[in-house]
Amino acid sequence: MSGNSTYEPKTGIERWLDSRLPIVRFMNDTLVTFPTPKNLNYWFTFGGILALMLGLQIVTGIVLAMHYVPSADLAFASVERIMRDVNYGWLIRYMHANGASMFFLAVYLHMFRGLYYGSYKAPREVLWILGCAIYLVMIITAFMGYVLPWGQMSFHGAVVITNLIGAIPVIGPAITTWLWGGFAVDNATLNRFFSLHYLMPFVIAGLVVLHVWALHVTGNNNPKGVDVKSKEDTVPFHPYYTVKDGFAISIFLLLYMSFVFFNPNALGDAVNYVPANPLVTPAHIVPEWYLLPFYAILRAVPDKLMGVILMFGAIAVIFVLPWLDTSKVRSMRYRPTARLYFFIFVFVALVLGYCGGQLPDDQVIPGVSGLMLIDSDINSFVWLSRFATLYYFSYFMIILPVLGLTETPRPVPESITDPVLSHPATAPAGAMASPEKRG
Amino acid sequence: MGETPDLHASGDDPSRRDFIHIAVVTTMAGAAVGIGWPLVNQMNPAGDTLALASIEFDLSKVASGQQVVLKWRGKPLFVRSRTPVEITKAIKDDGAEMRDPQTDEERHKPGKAEWLVLIGACTHLGCVPTFGGGDYGGWFCPCHGSHYDTSGRIRKGPAPKNLEVPTYAFLSDTKVKIG
Numbered sequence: 001m002s003g004n005s006t007y008e009p010k011t012g013i014e015r016w017l018d019s020r021l022p023i024v025r026f027m028n029d030t031l032v033t034f035p036t037p038k039n040l041n042y043w044f045t046f047g048g049i050l051a052l053m054l055g056l057q058i059v060t061g062i063v064l065a066m067h068y069v070p071s072a073d074l075a076f077a078s079v080e081r082i083m084r085d086v087n088y089g090w091l092i093r094y095m096h097a098n099g100a101s102m103f104f105l106a107v108y109l110h111m112f113r114g115l116y117y118g119s120y121k122a123p124r125e126v127l128w129i130l131g132c133a134i135y136l137v138m139i140i141t142a143f144m145g146y147v148l149p150w151g152q153m154s155f156h157g158a159v160v161i162t163n164l165i166g167a168i169p170v171i172g173p174a175i176t177t178w179l180w181g182g183f184a185v186d187n188a189t190l191n192r193f194f195s196l197h198y199l200m201p202f203v204i205a206g207l208v209v210l211h212v213w214a215l216h217v218t219g220n221n222n223p224k225g226v227d228v229k230s231k232e233d234t235v236p237f238h239p240y241y242t243v244k245d246g247f248a249i250s251i252f253l254l255l256y257m258s259f260v261f262f263n264p265n266a267l268g269d270a271v272n273y274v275p276a277n278p279l280v281t282p283a284h285i286v287p288e289w290y291l292l293p294f295y296a297i298l299r300a301v302p303d304k305l306m307g308v309i310l311m312f313g314a315i316a317v318i319f320v321l322p323w324l325d326t327s328k329v330r331s332m333r334y335r336p337t338a339r340l341y342f343f344i345f346v347f348v349a350l351v352l353g354y355c356g357g358q359l360p361d362d363q364v365i366p367g368v369s370g371l372m373l374i375d376s377d378i379n380s381f382v383w384l385s386r387f388a389t390l391y392y393f394s395y396f397m398i399i400l401p402v403l404g405l406t407e408t409p410r411p412v413p414e415s416i417t418d419p420v421l422s423h424p425a426t427a428p429a430g431a432m433a434s435p436e437k438r439g
Numbered sequence: 440m441g442e443t444p445d446l447h448a449s450g451d452d453p454s455r456r457d458f459i460h461i462a463v464v465t466t467m468a469g470a471a472v473g474i475g476w477p478l479v480n481q482m483n484p485a486g487d488t489l490a491l492a493s494i495e496f497d498l499s500k501v502a503s504g505q506q507v508v509l510k511w512r513g514k515p516l517f518v519r520s521r522t523p524v525e526i527t528k529a530i531k532d533d534g535a536e537m538r539d540p541q542t543d544e545e546r547h548k549p550g551k552a553e554w555l556v557l558i559g560a561c562t563h564l565g566c567v568p569t570f571g572g573g574d575y576g577g578w579f580c581p582c583h584g585s586h587y588d589t590s591g592r593i594r595k596g597p598a599p600k601n602l603e604v605p606t607y608a609f610l611s612d613t614k615v616k617i618g
Binding site: 156161177180188281283284302307360361 | 479482483484485488491508510512513514515559560563564565566567568569580581582583584595596597598599
């Protein structure tokens with residue numbers, strides 16, 4: 001979409017089309033000749049995986065919509081009919097349900113990749129924000145999709161999440177009623193969620209087009225985090241990365257299909273196979289695994305409004321990250337201190353996810369009664385969530401801003417090619433021992 | 440020499456041009472609001488939802504110390520027959536420190552201390568609290584651990600308000616009309 005096109009139409013038809021709608025040129029520049037840093041590792045294959053997952057979710061979703069009935073009385077039965085009677089309905093539904101989990105797994109790895117290699121830094125801020133927007137719309141889409149089977153967890157999950165909006169002062173209750181289309185989560189809510197769940201993937205697809213467009217303006221980041229300096233630093237996208245992405249996709253599909261065929265309900269909650277009953281709340285309401293960290297943040301705060309603010313803030317802070325990290329060095333390969341804090345951050349995100357799946361007042365270490373601190377035992381998941389939430393926000397709002405000013409990064413290579421090709425004579429002896437002396 | 444200025448041809452009549460711009464923009468903005476509001480407002484409760492009739496309930500179906508859960512406007516509704524012990528406990532706590540202070544007297548109809556009629560949705564995030572649970576013997580919300588006392592008042596946990604009392608009236612000693 002930008003830069004000089006090297007496409008040369010070979011046939012008369014291609015020349016005719018190229019001067020009217022240069023779509024072949026566009027595809028060629030985007031997927032074939034696009035100059036890509038030659039040092040991308042497997043962490044950079046998740047973009048391709050995510051594109052595939054979006055496509056699969058749309059295809060399986062459209063097929064499911066042919067059999068699903070968005071009505072409070074019929075929804076649950078229609079999903080069971082898909083599972084039992086519709087030809088290959090079980091396969092398509094299991095692909096869609098587990099596909100959502102795999103989609104989120106890939107997007108989290110993609111995001112952690114971006115955090116580690118500094119892919120959000122100038123000039124890729126807009127690319128990053130578009131990615132955050134895609135993630136946000138993904139969350140909304142997944143939530144609405146989870147409501148559709150109209151099981152117990154669907155229903156009461158919808159009740160809890162829509163009630164979050166009610167925490168907004170003054171206008172909150174009116175917005176909640178507007179979202180519900182009634183005085184509780186009911187048929188009207190299910191109908192609109194179905195409509196929006198069908199719409200959102202195409203919004204995501206639109207955002208993905210912008211995301212890829214922005215990517216092709218700035219070019220890929222790379223594990224070294226240094227700019228592409230010359231043609232020597234890049235290889236054409238095809239065949240180098242079509243093959244690499246293809247291999248990664250094959251491995252990813254193995255994981256995905258092992259869930260679909262061998263353990264299709266492992267990632268879901270058994271309670272959702274009980275039809276929705278507005279009068280009985282399940283003993284333990286939990287969202288799907290990919291939203292557990294945010295659920296833990298919500299429950300860590302004793303105040304309703306503050307809990308909601310922090311939960312949304314946890315996503316909002318990712319949007320402004322490009323302006324919070326003050327370091328000029330992109331890749332954490334050359335930021336040993338930041339790297340340490342990054343790995344703690346990954347661990348804390350996992351801890352938050354674990355806390356989100358537990359009962360708040362349960363003991364973290366069983367059988368040990370700790371100190372009562374304010375309102376709960378210090379040896380409880382509430383307090384573990386609080387400490388983890390504190391680190392989550394500190395990482396973005398204190399550690400990254402301050403560290404960029406105080407740390408001494410290791411020397412950054414001049415270019416992507418440099419460490420490999422410079423000083424060939426000294427490379428075997430000195431290069432490995434003290435890479436910082438090079439360049 | 441005797442020329443009359445041609446206002447129409449000169450094009451330097453800003454007020455006429457401005458008028459047209461303002462008129463066009465205003466009309467388009469009006470049209471946008473005119474079509475925008477129906478598109479937004481269609482999501483609010485429809486006529487038939489609003490028209491949901493009030494319900495009547497026969498209290499003699501509830502044994503002392505028990506509660507019955509009804510469905511009203513799609514929400515659970517608790518009708519609880521309180522034992523003298525539970526009422527005493529609730530009154531005794533009237534002076535306790537509370538997030539949403541209310542006396543037990545304000546939570547039921549005058550002279551009908553036995554009967555609590557409450558909307559069975561936790562004021563935190565709308566889960567249905569379980570009967571008789573929690574530290575205060577009223578209700579306990581399983582979702583995020585809110586404890587309500589035997590008057591339906593929030594005593595512990597994240598919920599900001601007491602369980603809501605709907606509009607209702609006693610038609611006779613054993614019959615209530617809710618809504």
